[in-house]
Amino acid sequence: MKHYVHEYDARKATRELAKTFRRSLTPAENRFWFFVKGKKMLGLKFRRQHPIGNFIADFYCHELKLVIELDGPVHNSDKAKKSDSFRTFKINELGLRVLRFSNDNVFFNVAGIEEEVRKVKEAVR
Secondary structure, X not given: OOOOHHHOOOOHHHHHHHHHHHOOXXXXXXXXXXXXXXXXXXXXXXXXXEEEOOEEEEEEEOOOOEEEEEEOHHHHOHHHHHHHHHHHHHHHHOOOEEEEEEHHHHHXXXXXXXXXXXXXXXXXX
């Protein structure tokens, strides 16, 4: 099996779980995927449910070293916020940037998400 450097040493179990997750995207993930697949957003290639170390990123753009996480209502609890903060910290330690957006943003403000990604793209260049 190929091992990609941009998986940041993801274990086989994490890679297999990511494959499973790709088959059952949430409605917000499915909608976001529609807007980014085939390099439709700013000419950038995104991967969905991408393994990174011990985590599975909702979306990952290797060119920008950017992780995009989509957060539904389950992320509003204090426990989830603490977990998300830790996850973001660990992903940042790998030299990656994390942008978090609510599911509402995906459904009602994709242009705003695209603008945030554009800012990252300009900062990287």
